Amino acid sequence: MTTGENATSQQAPQRRLKLGIIGCGVGAAEILPAMESMEKVELVAAADVNPRVLQTFHERYPWTKTYDTAEGLCADPDVEAVWIATPNKYHGPMAVLAANSGKHVVVEKPMATSLEEAEQMVEAAERNGVALVAGHTFGFTPPIRQMRRIMKSGELGKLQALNAWSYSDWMLRPRTGEELNINEGGGLVYRQTPHQVDTVRLLGGGLVRSVRASYGDWGPRDAPGFYVAYLEFEDGTPSIITHNGYGYFLAQELVAWGSSVGRYTMEERASIRKALANDSRDEESAKDALRIGGADEERVFRSQAHERNPWLPSDLGVVVVTCERGDMRHSPYGIYVYGDEGTRDEPVEEGPYRQEELQELYDAAVEGKPVYHNGRWGMATLEVTLAIMESQRKHEEIYLSHQVAMREDYD
Amino acid sequence: MTTGENATSQQAPQRRLKLGIIGCGVGAAEILPAMESMEKVELVAAADVNPRVLQTFHERYPWTKTYDTAEGLCADPDVEAVWIATPNKYHGPMAVLAANSGKHVVVEKPMATSLEEAEQMVEAAERNGVALVAGHTFGFTPPIRQMRRIMKSGELGKLQALNAWSYSDWMLRPRTGEELNINEGGGLVYRQTPHQVDTVRLLGGGLVRSVRASYGDWGPRDAPGFYVAYLEFEDGTPSIITHNGYGYFLAQELVAWGSSVGRYTMEERASIRKALANDSRDEESAKDALRIGGADEERVFRSQAHERNPWLPSDLGVVVVTCERGDMRHSPYGIYVYGDEGTRDEPVEEGPYRQEELQELYDAAVEGKPVYHNGRWGMATLEVTLAIMESQRKHEEIYLSHQVAMREDYD
Known part of the structure; x- marks a missing residue:
């Protein structure tokens, strides 16, 4: 909910959390629909270095304040998170900066570009007594959480293996320089492993023992666009995660209700590849079209944000959870549970896309509940991401030391 | 071709290779249709310890000789291979024994149960100047060979990754004790890794550098029924192979033209699981029904042996070949080639199921051509199989030393 009015509910008006956005680019455009639809959250401010997006932001949300520095926003006493x-x-x-200013924080994936940075974030949040949520991964999504509930129920017996395979057109989407610069947290490994790692860590309990992996950089862009990793959990459970972002074969074709269309059709992908190859793509315009008020924002991020469409593998990929007495995977509107007696298609309720992270922030900041995907959790996921790159460099297995378990009471 | 008559071709009659079968069980029942349909091969003898199958064999092929020992068959001068x-x-x-008797040999997967045995087989074949074909894997099949041709053509650029995922009902099929005894080469790892390992070795060139893997044994049978392995080739190409044989989720569901039916329907699988759990399954009868003349032989091995049905993942699984500029995977009657310009469905001709191994034997034994899947090739595949088990025991990466490349002239 973004206006200043109270919810017109029969119940007592909810305490609303006042939220500011730092960085009002494509990532913000993707999360804004969830913020708008959530009664508990009140959007009050945004900071960016780009005057165009700040102006559009203010036109859309005229009651908000805008800042051209993060420092300005963090000094605003009206901003709580x-x-x-x-x-x-x-x-x-x-x-x-935000934690030191007493603000609660949600940080998008990847949490940071190094473990040292992540450690500083964790310490700043702890020192200042604010919530730090390592957000924006498919690990938060209701079907994955339902798989975890079923696992914990014991219905299918002990978890035995986790597989996630993604084939997407991630590398063909418009990219800024920093998104492709591995020294600034760019490329598919930094930017996409958090989805699969968070997901398998959530399902596998959290404690990854070791990582054997490689990644590839062979496309028209000078950045990693492929990875594959063999993870072993402390209890011996193996997990494969892989993502090929080059946009040829797509994982959408691995579900019966899918197609060969990703973000782009096959024809669009062919034409983007050509434009990238001969350097004729206007990347900055294509990128700006996805930002707030841009020509593609409505189609890509807003038009379907409140509709329930059939699940598709997209960037997470096909996830198969193998237990002693059955398997689970996504169905169009829930999950398939394959068990001894047969298979059921169990519907799973879903709110607007990505409300779960805001909910976790709200519950922690307002209700005093634990942060489940907290700084230490995010740091453990980042450790896996970094180990994938280290394993590629060394051609050997990397053993981890910053892993934490998901709290038992997470539902 | 199984009768003594010459082919009624316009060309000069082909030299026919006289073939004996040692072990006339379910494996033989599966290959007999290919032997029957192949003009170049003349089935002349069979050996088994089971009088019932020998009698049925002789009734079906009355011109053949039957032996109750392999020694007897190998002493028969009419048997060439x-x-x-x-x-x-x-x-x-x-x-x-066969090599020392001067016979050419095709041995089914797994080639042997230890590298020492495999070495003895290789040496015996070399010493006696006979062909030794490490047969019966999906690596021989026309779609995989066509993928290899396209890779070698350079159309899609360099190979970058190989993935094969199988989810089958292998563990629910009738099994003898030895098929489940890991000390006798039983269980899914010994019996099924050769398909995927041979396939990815063929596509990846052959030289696997290392293996990180685990396998699982958690079903109603006391034998491995799951494995997952991360292979790295000498040139750094990664490959994932995995097979879950417990029959819950099936890889058939990962292709648009598939279904939830494997060897068995979902209902049959549920009922087999119950019977296994309460020890009420008549395994020996179910097994015998699959042998020559058994009640299920016709349906399972013969009725569709000469029909062209749409490809299904079955025991090989979904194979995705990732190259620099595209991917490949099976289509219903060929392969999908995903490239810069789009996707084509390239038809691939297929003869009767599993004629390729007989062809390779014939070409070597009669035409003097090289054996491509020779003893050293099979030994390298076996080394990967054994490394999967060793990696599970040691929880670490295993480095290989018996790998050989596929000959460049293999087509």
């Missing part, structure tokens, strides 16, 4: 959707290299410094 | 389809623990001794 910040959503950090900046380029990745600023996640760490911005989160520390 | 033997097909070894015995229990796995006899593959080694039988192959050595």
